[in-house]
Amino acid sequence: MRALDWVVLLASLVSIIAYGLYRSRGSNTVDRYLLAGKTMPWYAMALSIMATQASAITFISTTGQSYVDGMRFVQAYFGLPIAMIVVCAVVVPAFYRARVYTAYEYLENRFDAKTRALASVIFLCQRGISAGLTIYAPAIVLSVILGWPERATTLLMGATVVSYTVIGGIKAVTWSDVQQMGVIFLGLLIALVTVIVLLPHSVSFGDAVFLAGAAGRLNAVTTNFDWNDRFNIWSGLIGSTFLFLSYFGCDQSQVQRYLTGRSIAESRLSLLFNAVAKIPMQFFVLFIGAMVFVFYVFVEPPVLFQHTELARISQSSEYTGVETRYHEAFERRREAALSLAQAHKAGDGAAHARGLADYRGAQQSLDAARASAARLVDKNHGEKGFSDTNYIFLSFVTRYLPVGIVGLVIAVIMAATMSASSGEINSLATVTVVDIYRRHFHRGASDHHYLTASRWATLFWGAYAVAFAGWGKKLGSLIVAVNVVGSLFYGSLLGCFVVAFAFKRVGGSAVFLGMLAGEAAIFWTFLRGNISYLWYNVIGCVVVVTVALTLTWLAPATFAKSGSPPAQ
């Protein structure tokens, strides 16, 4: 990082935070602090929803995911528009009519206090873990760029996010999200243009796309059905519909964004904007990763993108052989890529087939050499599972992007982290105060008391996220890890809300036991480890609904809903 990069980075971050705090003036009551006094326009909510979902992980890890596995991860978003329609048609009006601060408050109106408490605790467990992962991602950025320890950078990032979230509440969060999305869009566009410009002169954009496709990096849609395959069109359309239904219908970090709206129509518009914009955005981010892959077809990449680990294993005697094999495979792949591109342009079928076989063969050798290097890291640490996926894009950015642009791309990653973390911490604090503290420990206190409690809760969850962040480095690809953690809890939450909306006869005890059974089923499936995580959401939801309906049918006197809902 040079001086201009620092200027761009600091100017971007300071202006985002200052703007958010400026727009949050007057957040001096609980309803303004937690729900912005229901004054937000649809475009601010839309960008805030998008920003909360698009953490630094999206840019660091998704590009790396595309580099190693191609673009098929985009299928994990195919269920999003379907889920958004259901949320807009059913969930949004129900929450507005119930006039609730949180999604789980609705569950007490519909079922009982214990169901609300269980749903709140499940949310706090799941979102608390995710908040730690979210805040860990930029620590990777700063440790790569500055060589600072990850612990120190996590603390720095956490302190920044917590300070403006504690002061400004959801208005500061939402308006800084709007700014952050602007920086993110600009940074991504410039990153793509730059990587294309950096390709060798003899390689056109068309050649680059062709070579990415030939290496299997443009596999946006895969139609084979396989339970073990994490990303295909079926797990995308069915599994991710359930995941996003849970995320946007039952996860307070998202529900709280659209409950700040001036009207139901504005909330719906904000969600539908995401339904339309999210898949192209993910496609775009993945495409950047595919183009980075092509760039490294012509410029030799490091054997491992995590330089500290590479430096450690390069001392070992076994590494020399790995490096030699890697270098030879790279040269073979480069030659094969040039021949293949030539054959493709000339329309020479035989040369094309030969070139394709050589290109893919060299790619396999390169992957094998990288895997050997990763095993050396595992051996050093005495544990399996080293992955440098999260470092690929950063390594590219810091080495090859021009001065100024590096600062902007780093600002994108930091901005994304701040937006996602602040949204998560804000929602965790809201559930802690509204669903746990006010409901079970301190009812009927003054508005000022709950406002102060919300600020303390925000501070607590910020500290928790920082403390939990160290776990992130053990989890490989962070974008997958975040979704896996979410899927461990979302299915049973979704099942609970499905019963709430669709089966009016079912009472609180039935759905409470259903949720416990749903969580047990999900963890059993997870521990067996042979089904893609997207299916956990389906399994959890189906088990909750089935158990709740069966109990109500078998013992209606005990489990069917009777009487009027309890007062809040």
Added chain:
Amino acid sequence: MPELPDVPDSPPPFLGSWRRVYVAVLIYLAGVILAAYFFTRAYR
């Protein structure tokens, strides 16, 4: 904590009804998946 205000429902600013907006989003999704499928086939 103050009670939250009652918020009104209203039709969308385009296409006349929410049902039509939802159908338009589904058609869009089908288009996006088809485009991604043909993109994959073209560069396989």
